[in-house]
Amino acid sequence: MASPSGSSADGSGKAQEAPQTSEKAREVLADDYYFMGIAGLAAKKSKDPMTQVGACIVNQEKKIVGVGYNGMPRDSKNLPWSRNAEKEEAERKYLYVCHAELNAIMNKNSADLKGCTMYVTLFPCNECAKLILQAGIKEVVYFSEKNDTPASTAASKKMLEDAAVPLRKFEPKEAIVIDFSKLQHHSAK
Ligand SMILES: O=c1ccn([C@H]2C[C@H](O)[C@@H](COP(=O)(O)O)O2)c(=O)[nH]1
Numbered sequence: 001m002a003s004p005s006g007s008s009a010d011g012s013g014k015a016q017e018a019p020q021t022s023e024k025a026r027e028v029l030a031d032d033y034y035f036m037g038i039a040g041l042a043a044k045k046s047k048d049p050m051t052q053v054g055a056c057i058v059n060q061e062k063k064i065v066g067v068g069y070n071g072m073p074r075d076s077k078n079l080p081w082s083r084n085a086e087k088e089e090a091e092r093k094y095l096y097v098c099h100a101e102l103n104a105i106m107n108k109n110s111a112d113l114k115g116c117t118m119y120v121t122l123f124p125c126n127e128c129a130k131l132i133l134q135a136g137i138k139e140v141v142y143f144s145e146k147n148d149t150p151a152s153t154a155a156s157k158k159m160l161e162d163a164a165v166p167l168r169k170f171e172p173k174e175a176i177v178i179d180f181s182k183l184q185h186h187s188a189k
Pocket residue numbers: 048050051052053069070071083093097098099100101122123124125128
């Protein structure tokens with residue numbers, strides 16, 4: 001192997017490539033962190049003032065085939081974002097908002113989603129569970145759970161379990177931080 005200075009160490013007189021061990025060690029992101037991270041980044045695009053949700057669909061080759069976040073339907077301009085229970089139903093967001101899972105499925109860039117895994121930052125509601133099942137998604141990985149809609153959550157669990165779709169809670173042990181200064185390219189010379 002070449003010495004750090006690049007001079008010959010094998011007697012050939014030729015300078016050799018620096019060994020890999022002298023290169024800076026990189027942390028490689030594990031799949032769950034990567035895909036839930038993408039879902040979390042998508043959630044940051046949501047205009048919902050209370051709850052931002054993101055979803056990322058991954059195929060069996062670990063390729064991302066759809067990403068979405070909760071938002072109002074396409075081209076809508078004046079729909080309400082309120083969750084205020086004292087307002088009329090028509091003045092609250094729930095009748096209008098497209099859930100992250102729906103948008104991720106609609107945004108798919110592959111022919112179908114059969115056998116895919118959905119990473120979603122919030123446990124899917126019962127309506128999204130139906131969409132997940134009908135799309136042929138075979139695993140759901142979620143991060144947090146909504147505790148103010150117990151009937152919807154229970155129905156969602158019931159449907160997914162009944163169809164033998166594994167549900168897995170993502171339990172991160174550390175944060176993901178993107179430090180753009182570390183992504184700055186440094187030339188080899
Ligand atoms: O499966 C789900 C469930 C909910 N959402 C979205 C819909 C709303 O924009 C928020 C929930 O609002 P709250 O104010 O927390 O009730 O989450 C979703 O995308 N997917």
